[in-house]
Amino acid sequence: MDIKKKLLDKGFVFIPKWQPSTKIDSLAEQLGNVIKISDYEDHSGIPDVQKIIPKQRSKSLKNQYSGKFGLDSFPLHTDLAHWSKPPNYLMLRCIRGFEQVSTKVLPLKYILPQITELGFARSVVKPKNNERAVRGCLLPLSFQNNNQKCIRWDSLFLEAANDKAELIQKFILKDEVWDMAINIRLVHQGDTLIINNHSHLHARSSIPNDCVKRELERIYFN
Ligand SMILES: [Fe+2]
Structure with a gap:
């Protein structure tokens, strides 16, 4: 399949208006094995297909992106980075989109020389204290x-x-790294972005007040 090849070659693929009436899980199943998030410990309440809508800081849980950043931009990250092996791919599908909001995609290769010099191969992180993390392990x-x-x-x-x-961490949070990321806009129903979550970081731009009705769906697969 052409999409699979593009994904392997490039690490992410944007497909405008891709089969808008087909369900996201059916499309993901064509590309790989869908990850059943609810099978994982501490994730039983999370559906395998998640609805993503902008939320004000005050209306969100503190351990969620919206709880910390609200309608501001989300920093570059890996999804489910605290898993021993994060999901390989994430698929985002537009239900209702806006031109003013972009999803940012940063290929690791763009920053690899700089972070290699900073000691990438010997860097270790640990999950912060929250109920979803695997506590205590490096x-x-x-x-x-x-x-x-x-x-x-x-x-x-x-x-x-x-x-x-x-x-x-300090380097990834720099404005110059943010500016290196590729902007992709999910605007029309069915607009689909698939990202290799191992070789790319992603982020969300800020949400203007008139774009709060933005709605995406997300699913993970290997
Ligand atoms: Fe994310």
Whole structure:
């Protein structure tokens, strides 16, 4: 399938208005094995297909992105970075979109020379204290999958556990790194973005007040 090839070659693929009436899980099943989030410990309440809508800070749980950032931009991150092996792919599908909001995608290769110099291979992180994290275990910031260099990073669920990880965390949060990311806009129903969650970080731009009705669906697969 062309999409699979593009995903392997490029690490992410945007498909405008892709079969808008087909369910996200059927589409993901064509590409890989859908991850049943609810099978994982501490994740039983999370549906396998998640609805993503912007929320004000005050209306969200503190351990969620919206609870910390509200309608502001979300920093670059890996989804489920605190898992021993985060899901390989995430698929985002537009239900209701706006031109003013973008999803940002940052290929690891864009920052690999800089973070290699900062000690990427020897960086370790640990889950922050929250009920969904695997408490107490150290995780490598870098890992391998199919001989490919991969990264996990998430400033909400993880914290640096050595000085190298701290330097890399500071680097990833720099404006110049934010500006390197590719902007993708999910605007029309069915607009679909699939990202390799091991080799790419992603983020969300801020949500203007007139775009709060934005609605996406998300699913993970390997
Ligand atoms: Fe995310």
